Amino acid sequence: MDLTAGGARAVSVSRSERTGLVPAGTVLAGSVISLVGLTWDIQWHGDVGPDTFFTMPHLFLYSGSAISGLASLVVVLMTTAARRAGRPVDARVGGRAINVFGRIFAAPAGYLVTGTGAAMFLLYGLWDQWWHGLYGFDAVIDSPPHIGLLLSITLSIIGTVMVFAAAREHRWGTVGVVGSLGVLIAFSTVTVLGLQQIDVDGLDVVSVGIALLSVLLVSAGAGFWGRPGGAVRVAAALAVIQAITWWFSPWAAEAYASAVGLPMRDYIDGVPAMPSMMPMALLPIAAVLEAVYLLSRRGWPAGRVSVLAGVIGGLLVGASMPIQNAIVYGSDRMPWAVVFATGAAGAVVGLLGGFAGWRFGGMLRLLAPAKGENAHA
Amino acid sequence: MRRTLLALAAAIGLLFATTPAANAYEPVNIVHTERVQVGPYGMTVGFSTWPLRAMQSLDFTFIPDDGIAGKSGTLAFLNPETGRLGRPQPLAKHPRKLEVWGLDIRALQTQGSWTFRFEIDGPAGKGAGELRDLAVLEQPGPPMAVSWSISLIPLIVLAVLIAVAWRRTRLRLLVAR
Numbered sequence: 001m002d003l004t005a006g007g008a009r010a011v012s013v014s015r016s017e018r019t020g021l022v023p024a025g026t027v028l029a030g031s032v033i034s035l036v037g038l039t040w041d042i043q044w045h046g047d048v049g050p051d052t053f054f055t056m057p058h059l060f061l062y063s064g065s066a067i068s069g070l071a072s073l074v075v076v077l078m079t080t081a082a083r084r085a086g087r088p089v090d091a092r093v094g095g096r097a098i099n100v101f102g103r104i105f106a107a108p109a110g111y112l113v114t115g116t117g118a119a120m121f122l123l124y125g126l127w128d129q130w131w132h133g134l135y136g137f138d139a140v141i142d143s144p145p146h147i148g149l150l151l152s153i154t155l156s157i158i159g160t161v162m163v164f165a166a167a168r169e170h171r172w173g174t175v176g177v178v179g180s181l182g183v184l185i186a187f188s189t190v191t192v193l194g195l196q197q198i199d200v201d202g203l204d205v206v207s208v209g210i211a212l213l214s215v216l217l218v219s220a221g222a223g224f225w226g227r228p229g230g231a232v233r234v235a236a237a238l239a240v241i242q243a244i245t246w247w248f249s250p251w252a253a254e255a256y257a258s259a260v261g262l263p264m265r266d267y268i269d270g271v272p273a274m275p276s277m278m279p280m281a282l283l284p285i286a287a288v289l290e291a292v293y294l295l296s297r298r299g300w301p302a303g304r305v306s307v308l309a310g311v312i313g314g315l316l317v318g319a320s321m322p323i324q325n326a327i328v329y330g331s332d333r334m335p336w337a338v339v340f341a342t343g344a345a346g347a348v349v350g351l352l353g354g355f356a357g358w359r360f361g362g363m364l365r366l367l368a369p370a371k372g373e374n375a376h377a
Numbered sequence: 378m379r380r381t382l383l384a385l386a387a388a389i390g391l392l393f394a395t396t397p398a399a400n401a402y403e404p405v406n407i408v409h410t411e412r413v414q415v416g417p418y419g420m421t422v423g424f425s426t427w428p429l430r431a432m433q434s435l436d437f438t439f440i441p442d443d444g445i446a447g448k449s450g451t452l453a454f455l456n457p458e459t460g461r462l463g464r465p466q467p468l469a470k471h472p473r474k475l476e477v478w479g480l481d482i483r484a485l486q487t488q489g490s491w492t493f494r495f496e497i498d499g500p501a502g503k504g505a506g507e508l509r510d511l512a513v514l515e516q517p518g519p520p521m522a523v524s525w526s527i528s529l530i531p532l533i534v535l536a537v538l539i540a541v542a543w544r545r546t547r548l549r550l551l552v553a554r
Binding site: 124136 | 403426518530
């Protein structure tokens with residue numbers, strides 16, 4: 001089964017396996033630096049407190065986007081120059097080139113998305129400064145400019161996934177897709193805090209959002225991988241991120257406070273704030289999804305199997321999150337009514353996640369040029 | 378590429394080098410105070426801006442007349458919108474003014490008449506008291522619906538991107554199947 005795209009005018013170019021690795025690695029590094037900055041910043045506000053624009057976590061957050069944005073800009077300019085000079089453009093570097101502003105720029109699809117996200121991040125950063133000038137430096141993560149900033153980084157990370165998907169003929173391409181999908185799930189657990197604005201009695205709306213996005217992205221990993229193991233690999237990537245940030249976030253907040261001579265707050269709970277929002281049960285849940293995918297070997301269409309898997313995955317993630325929160329924060333009693341309601345809502349959104357995720361996986365595969373068609377002018 | 382990376386490293390290095398100079402945290406500047414009696418303890422509540430407005434953050438200080446040494450306590454908010462008393466939280470030292478209790482850069486989210494309920498345990502025993510009728514004025518700035526709409530633009534960009542990609546890949550995915 002070959003899901004790759006065809007149709008474009010093809011010329012053969014001989015490039016080494018590492019073509020495109022440096023810019024792809026740079027945008028991924030930018031995403032990871034943003035992730036480090038975010039988990040550090042959230043922990044800082046909880047455990048230490050005082051805020052100015054010039055803190056180390058903010059530096060990580062902003063430089064992560066700057067690195068992704070500049071790398072994307074460089075690739076777009078190089079691609080544009082190559083096309084103008086009549087040289088072939090390698091579609092494994094970020095995907096097919098898209099015309100921007102007429103034919104002024106030729107931007108590989110993945111880098112176009114990453115760069116657009118980084119540019120929007122800059123605009124939302126300016127709005128955030130204005131916001132803090134008006135409302136003060138209250139450290140609420142779910143203010144409108146913050147959600148705009150987080151959504152912009154999300155767009156950049158989606159571009160990063162696309163960049164690696166375009167290079168899927170290389171091992172680093174497939175590994176990069178899995179890794180950046182893990183980064184995207186980790187990041188999304190904070191972005192969905194925007195859903196706190198929707199107040200539904202007896203339902204953990206934020207956990208419903210986590211159920212949707214984690215099922216969507218794990219299913220995308222499975223659809224992209226095209227054979228058993230994609231879902232588990234994405235969930236494993238998240239587990240690695242969760243394990244590292246679980247240790248890193250409290251340590252970094254305390255080390256930085258000590259370095260700048262600030263005391264820790266009284267009565268801190270010691271819970272790593274952002275890592276504790278990531279679904280801990282995702283790895284075993286992904287294994288369940290893999291078992292459901294085996295139904296496609298009995299002749300069921302893979303897309304429909306993914307919908308069924310999504311319902312089961314959404315139910316399990318949705319139900320597990322309130323339990324996880326109760327355990328992590330040492331709650332006296334388990335909120336069973338919320339567990340059941342959130343599981344049920346998770347199943348509904350999981351249906352959508354399983355359906356769209358599998359399709360997104362297929363779309364990611366199409367970003368890579370067909371075999372023997374490595375370049376188009 | 379190497380030159381670009383060097384330039385990037387230099388820019389980041391410069392940021393690091395200049396950070397400590399800009400790293401001074403603002404002192405807590407009290408511009409208004411209120412008195413509250415918490416059982417046997419007299420206490421001054423300080424505000425770093427006055428009047429208070431919904432969503433606008435400020436520093437609060439809670440200073441018992443003879444200091445915080447040997448005392449502990451809790452604070453709970455009565456939100457005028459919900460009419461519910463929130464969960465009591467321990468009175469903690471203000472991170473930028475360690476000799477007193479306080480809340481750093483905290484905003485009261487809704488306008489109306491708020492109540493702060495204190496409980497203090499100390500050498501003179503336990504006591505409770507309330508700071509009532511704390512007026513919080515209307516939220517400044519544009520309506521929240523406008524702000525939320527602006528914040529969702531990346532989501533709209535993403536939805537358009539997905540819609541276009543979905544349509545363009547439909548046939549190819551069908552063929553591949």
